[in-house]
Every structure is written in structure tokens, then in C-alpha cells.
Amino acid sequence: EVQVVESGGGLIQSGGSLRLSCAASGFIVSSNYMSWVRQAPGKGLEWVSIIYSGGSTDYADSVKGRFTISRDNSKNTLYLQMNSLRADDTAVYYCVRGRDGYNWGQGTLVTVSS
Amino acid sequence: DIQMTQSPSSLSASVGDRVTMTCRASQDISNYLAWFQQKPGKAPKSLISAASSLQRGVPSKFSGSGSGTDFTLTISSLQPEDFATYYCQQYNSYPYTFGQGTKLEIK
Numbered sequence: 001e002v003q004v005v006e007s008g009g010g011l012i013q014s015g016g017s018l019r020l021s022c023a024a025s026g027f028i029v030s031s032n033y034m035s036w037v038r039q040a041p042g043k044g045l046e047w048v049s050i051i052y053s054g055g056s057t058d059y060a061d062s063v064k065g066r067f068t069i070s071r072d073n074s075k076n077t078l079y080l081q082m083n084s085l086r087a088d089d090t091a092v093y094y095c096v097r098g099r100d101g102y103n104w105g106q107g108t109l110v111t112v113s114s
Numbered sequence: 115d116i117q118m119t120q121s122p123s124s125l126s127a128s129v130g131d132r133v134t135m136t137c138r139a140s141q142d143i144s145n146y147l148a149w150f151q152q153k154p155g156k157a158p159k160s161l162i163s164a165a166s167s168l169q170r171g172v173p174s175k176f177s178g179s180g181s182g183t184d185f186t187l188t189i190s191s192l193q194p195e196d197f198a199t200y201y202c203q204q205y206n207s208y209p210y211t212f213g214q215g216t217k218l219e220i221k
Contacts, residue, residue, distance in 0.1 A: 061209070099205045
């Protein structure tokens with residue numbers, strides 16, 4: 001069964017750092033496009049970042065230079081390193097498989113306090 | 115960035131109805147368009163990719179169409195479990211962008 005499970009969210013002060021993890025099962029992370037998508041409380045969906053199967057990455061302008069997407073092939077796990085966090089980064093962060101969003105995790109909540 | 119505009123923002127319908135919602139891209143995205151369903155407190159669920167391809171396990175009451183800049187999602191014979199918020203997303207070019215959502219409510 002294909003599954004992605006996010007972890008690492010929590011309450012963090014503005015300016016702090018946090019690393020989110022996405023453990024995948026049932027498929028190989030490095031063979032897929034993998035993204036992070038976030039949703040602020042009561043708001044719509046916002047694409048954050050992607051890592052291609054070849055390893056290249058892309059970011060939304062709102063997080064470029066502050067967030068880094070990566071993966072550990074040995075652990076079949078995707079990461080999102082978030083630095084210089086701001087209040088407007090507060091959201092549920094989803095790990096998503098595929099360019100077309102084929103599989104989503106349950107999300108992990110990141111709350112940035114000012 | 116490509117802007118995705120969904121209409122209407124909210125839609126009221128009855129069980130058994132057929133509804134259609136639209137998604138418009140600010141530039142040509144070919145068929146790189148996905149539709150998602152999201153219920154309160156839950157993660158989005160993929161319904162359709164490539165504008166009209168139903169994802170595995172999604173009932174055939176859902177259908178998508180369109181190409182270029184104009185797309186539609188149609189749901190036939192609405193059931194209580196279909197009342198949710200629906201999002202479109204373009205994955206033609208970065209940054210990928212979502213529409214603001216259409217909230218489908220029970221009349």
C-alpha cells in the first residue's frame with residue numbers, strides 16, 4: 001500500500017528553524033517527483049517546493065532561500081528544512097507524490113509564533 | 115506565475131443534482147491540470163489528472179474536461195459525501211499554482 005507520513009511539525013518562534021520529514025512506503029521516493037504543499041489555517045493550498053527524480057529542485061518565491069527540500073534514498077524519506085521562519089509560514093504542510101498530486105500525506109502542523 | 119481562477123467560489127446543490135465548476139488558467143497550460151477534493155480537517159484527495167484522467171479508485175461520477183486555459187469538473191448525481199471543497203492545480207510550469215477553491219454545499 002502506498003503511504004506517506006509527515007512528521008516534525010510543532011510550535012516554533014519566529015526566526016527559528018524546523019525540519020519536516022516524510023516517510024514513504026509502497027514506492028521509491030527517488031523515482032518520483034515529490035513536493036511539499038502547505039495550507040494556512042482556513043486558507044487554500046499553496047505549492048512550496050519540489051524535488052525531481054533526477055535530484056533538481058524548485059521553490060515558491062515565498063520560501064526561496066529559506067527552505068531546502070532534500071531526500072535520503074537509504075531511508076526512502078523526503079525532508080523540508082525550514083529556516084528563518086515567519087508567522088506567515090504557519091500552516092499544515094503536506095508531502096505529495098507526483099507532479100499531479102497523486103498521493104498526499106495527512107499533513108503536519110507548523111505554528112510560528114511572533 | 116500562472117494564475118488559476120475557479121468559479122464559482124461556492125455552489126449550493128441538492129443530493130442527486132449534477133454540478134459543474136470551472137477553472138481558468140491565465141496562460142496556456144495544455145492539459146497539465148489536476149483536480150482535488152478536500153473535506154474539512156482532511157488532506158486533499160486526487161480526483162483527476164491530465165485534465166480528464168480519473169485517478170484509480172475515483173468513481174466515474176466525476177469527470178473533467180478542457181485544454182489550454184479553460185477546464186471543467188463535473189460531478190453527477192451528488193451524494194452527501196461529495197460535499198466538500200474542490201481545487202484545481204496547474205503543473206505545467208513552476209511555480210505550480212492552485213485555484214482558490216470551490217466550496218460545494220448542500221442546499
